[in-house]
Amino acid sequence: MARCEVCGNDYDMAFFVETQDGARHVFDSFSCAIHRMAPICEHCRVRVIGHGVEAGGQWYCGAHCAREAGKVGLVDRV
Structure with a gap:
């Protein structure tokens, strides 16, 4: 089991997310990850x-x- 770093729940189905800089995070739900x-x-x-x-x-x-904040030349991704 692993403890969610957001809510502290110790959950048997927790998952890990590794970032490009090598940091590793553990969450018990997508909500906590978001x-x-x-x-x-x-x-x-x-x-x-x-x-x-x-x-x-x-x-x-x-x-x-982005435009409302004064940024120019940006388009939404498709």
Whole structure:
């Protein structure tokens, strides 16, 4: 069993996520994984759980929010 790093639940079906920098995270649900790992849109403040767009190290849920924040040349991914 492994303990979720977000909620602390000790769960026999926990899963691990390794990031590109080698960090390893353990979660008991997708909800906890999203809570910990999903970036937050710089404009509307929702969690980006889809593709999103990135500009200058900042994440946006979509090109619309990026444009609203003054970013240019971004399009939504298909």
